[in-house]
Amino acid sequence: MAKGAPVLAGLDIGTSKIAVVIATAGRGFPELIGAGKSPGVGINKGVITNPDTVARCIVQALGKARKTAGVETAFAYVGYNGSGIKVRDCRVTENEEILQLIPPRMMRESVGAGFERAARAITAPVDDILKIEQSTRLAGLKVQDIIYGPWAGSRVLLTQAERELGTLLVDIGAGTTSVSIFDRGGIRETSVIPVGGEHLAGDLAVGLRISLARAENILKNYGTGEVEQFLTALSPGNDGSRGLPGDPVRSIIEARLTEILELVAAAINDFKYYGLLPGGVVFYGGVSRLSGLKVMAESRLQLPVRIGSHETAGFTPGLEPAYTNALGLVKYGYALYREKQHINERKDRFRDKFLSWF
Ligand SMILES: Nc1ncnc2c1ncn2[C@@H]1O[C@H](COP(=O)(O)OP(=O)(O)OP(=O)(O)O)[C@@H](O)[C@H]1O
Ligand SMILES: [Mg+2]
CATH class of the missing domain: 3.30.420.40 (ATPase, nucleotide binding domain)
Structure with missing residues (x-):
């Protein structure tokens, strides 16, 4: 593991189980260093009903993952796929939070020929998101991002x-x-x-x-x-x-x-x-x-x-299928982390250039 490399966690809060994988972001790719799971209690149809109980389950899974990883995790990418998920054109009520923005797509108008461009978003009930943040925070992890489960899963399946x-x-x-x-x-x-x-x-x-x-x-x-x-x-x-x-x-x-x-x-x-x-x-x-x-x-x-x-997608053989979404979360989380790093590097280069003018 590269010294001082950031440590990322993928956290899948499923109805029946909590799965965590830990990876480092040091060498240009996410390097898997630990995994752990525990039974899920306090979750109904993918939605947290008891944040305290779920926090205890996360601590249990995280403890196992940390034992193999040998490091403390800094921040987590957490999955969500409760039944309150909706896909819609970009108009969101105050009780909803956008989980993922879907790039503009061609939408066929129901009347008339021609096509219209429209941005779409995946939304989730704000209450569900707050409970994810609460449980994860209580378990001692910082939520870096909440990601739609199948979006993360697709990264290691398709x-x-x-x-x-x-x-x-x-x-x-x-x-x-x-x-x-x-x-x-x-x-x-x-x-x-x-x-x-x-x-x-x-x-x-x-x-x-x-x-x-x-x-x-x-x-x-x-x-x-x-x-x-x-x-x-x-x-x-x-x-x-x-x-x-x-x-x-x-x-x-x-x-x-x-x-x-x-x-x-x-x-x-x-x-x-x-x-x-x-x-x-x-x-x-x-x-x-x-x-x-x-x-x-x-x-x-x-x-x-x-x-x-x-496994067939060539990702981490030996890790059971229950970890698929957690793996996807860490893989996608890593991509987001790299993107942010590039933006910061570009900003730094611009600042240095700007300062060199004076
Ligand atoms: N070999 C198997 N054959 C059939 N069903 C199985 C098998 N192994 C596990 N299951 C069932 O799969 C379910 C657990 O799957 P999974 O871990 O994907 O769910 P989850 O992520 O906890 O739930 P959700 O995604 O709905 O919130 C359980 O209902 C379990 O009984
Ligand atoms: Mg699941």
Whole structure:
């Protein structure tokens, strides 16, 4: 690690977990030096409901990351993807804060021919942003910037060509599913739907009359031998009261997944996006690892589907998928940091030139 190099943290506050990665900005690229995560408590559908509890969870995750990094972090780039996210033309009410400015895009007028240029912004409820700042500050970190989660995720999931040509990025997490269209290098449309893995686990718990913890375990192991064993134990011969015909786990999961895919299709429809999507759909988030998702999604969305991974994008092998957004945050944060540095250098050069005139 370069001596005196600034230390950046990417902080993903997800509904089910907090993930932190730490990197240094010394050598012209972000050098990953630590990572840690903890269960998320006090977060509902991506929105902080209890800042004190969340602060404690951040401290826990940060402690683990700092242990491997061996340094104290200075500032954090924090992700947000609650369902209060909106994309709109640049008119913002006093209760909303702009998260990301979308570069001007060509918008087709609903009436008449011709096109009109308009700037667009991704906005989030001010209350949600204040709670992120509060929790992060309570955990002892300085918030450098708050960044829209899928925007950060795209940095380690999508190729440059996918971001340029038109690709749909879908993050199915625990409490939210975000759907975003990328083209010409930026997000064109986005929407956060309040459904995710929690609903799949809830359905399994109710349908199979088991605890939520066990249902979550089944969900994570779906498609492996462990679930087959569990099903054998539930078969009518072994437990008449609980016995369910056929493959109950599969029917419950497929039913809820079909509903989630219907909501994704409806969101795409609502975008009224006129471009093509040659990049197809890239899924990520915990639920994207569900066996059978690719086939179901291809059939429902009628687009080629791939399951995204920061590893296949050549970024930090060995770090589990739960860190994808945190990695994206630190990568994008680093780009912002470099940009700011260049501006400052230009300002310094201008000041020196100006002073040399006297
Ligand atoms: N292998 C797997 N198969 C299916 N589901 C899984 C698997 N692994 C994790 N999950 C589910 O994914 C969810 C967690 O995913 P993720 O870490 O992306 O969510 P999050 O970031 O905490 O939530 P959100 O983005 O909605 O705020 C949980 O509901 C978990 O049960
Ligand atoms: Mg998430």
